[in-house]
Amino acid sequence: MLKLYYxxxxxxxxRVWVALLEKQIAFEPLALNLDGDQFEPDFLGINPFHRIPVLVDGDLTVVESLAILDYIDAKYPAPPLLPTEVKALGIVRMVEMVTLNELLxxxxxxxxxxxCREILRKSWHSQSNRY
Ligand SMILES: N[C@@H](CCC(=O)N[C@@H](CS)C(=O)NCC(=O)O)C(=O)O
Structure with missing residues (x-):
């Protein structure tokens, strides 16, 4: 079964999670806390760039969400994630790249x-509950 570190x-x-759901592909979700799990040696062995998402399919490990989407779409073509009409495909790929490289x-x-505000609020609550 596919494994998804997320x-x-x-x-x-x-975006990977939604694609897997859209295609009704079973996968094992493996949640990471990004306050340090990503630097654990086991995970660095999977992705030395210490980033999620990572998809593991048997002996293949794919990092980078857009590369993962391409892989999923090639391996499980139905329903397709991308349009085939040339203009529409150009627009979809452009929006993907602009989202990833500019908007995020x-x-x-x-x-x-x-x-940070949320973390400070939680920390303040847990401290005030102690006294
Ligand atoms: N271009 C990458 C970006 C991945 C990325 O930045 N992931 C973040 C979480 S949204 C991460 O894992 N950050 C942990 C870190 O950099 O240590 C992709 O699309 O997969």
Whole structure:
């Protein structure tokens, strides 16, 4: 069975997760906490770049979400993820790349701020419950 290393909050993981669901492919989800799990030697052996998502299919390991989508689509063609009409295909690939290379990096400062605020709030709650 396919194995998917992922983190629920990760949009990069989610695009692979959604593709697997769309194609009704069974997979084993392996959740990582990105506060250190990604630097564990076992995971670095799977992806030395310490990033999720990672798809493992037998002796093949695929990293990079768009490469994973291509692999899934080639191996399980129905239903297809990509259009065949040339213009539509060009637009889909462009949107994929712009999302990954332009929009996501631009969102990082905002998500980091929100995540830090959430972590501080949780830490404040757990400390105030102690006294
Ligand atoms: N271009 C990669 C980006 C993967 C990526 O940045 N993953 C993040 C989570 S969304 C990660 O694993 N970060 C952990 C780290 O860099 O240590 C893809 O599309 O798969």
């Amino acid at each position: 983190t629920p909050i990760s949009v990069n993981s989610r 990096p631009a969102m990082f400062p905002l998500t980091r701020q929100l995540l």
